[in-house]
Amino acid sequence: xxxxxxxxxxxxxxKKVRPEVERLIRAxxxxxxxxxxxxxxxxxxxxxxxxxxxxxxxxxxxxxxxxLSLEVCSFKGDDASKIDKLHTGLLKLFKPTHTSPKKSTVKxxxxxxxx
Numbered sequence: 001x002x003x004x005x006x007x008x009x010x011x012x013x014x015k016k017v018r019p020e021v022e023r024l025i026r027a028x029x030x031x032x033x034x035x036x037x038x039x040x041x042x043x044x045x046x047x048x049x050x051x052x053x054x055x056x057x058x059x060x061x062x063x064x065x066x067x068l069s070l071e072v073c074s075f076k077g078d079d080a081s082k083i084d085k086l087h088t089g090l091l092k093l094f095k096p097t098h099t100s101p102k103k104s105t106v107k108x109x110x111x112x113x114x115x
Contacts, residue, residue, distance in 0.1 A: 001066045001096035010094065011061035014044035017093075021048065024089035025055070028082045052079045055086070066094055 009016040014037040025032050031051035038045050043059035053071040060066070068090060072083045091099070 001068060001091070001094050002064070002098035002100075003096060004064045004066055005095040005097065006093060008061065011059045011064065011066065012042060012044075014039050014046050017044075017057070017059075018046065020093055021046070021055070021057070021090070024086055024093065025050070027089065028086040030079070030082050030086060052082070066096075 004011060007016075010020065011017075018035065018037065022032060022035070025048060033049045033051055035049070036047050042061050044057075045059075046057045048055045050072075053073045054069075055071075056069045058067045068087075070083055070087055070090075072079045
């Protein structure tokens, strides 16, 4: 996400963005398991682990830039709509003027031992 117009602390301080992102995760209906973050001098790397998969954010406040990786494993249900809702919320939070979404969906059928 380029040229983010969000509050500057959301690009520079992981402790400030964390509660906002976790609010979006809960609102999307995803199950949060754990959070980990590393604060650099200027930006941060944060990862949220869900029961369904994960979200990672890497920020470069000096460039008003955030990268986002959002994945979901949805073997027993369709969590794609939850991920779409979270993605929309993150766009509203960071307010980028440019995005380069690379969205791909892969459905894998898991064989069961049921006969």
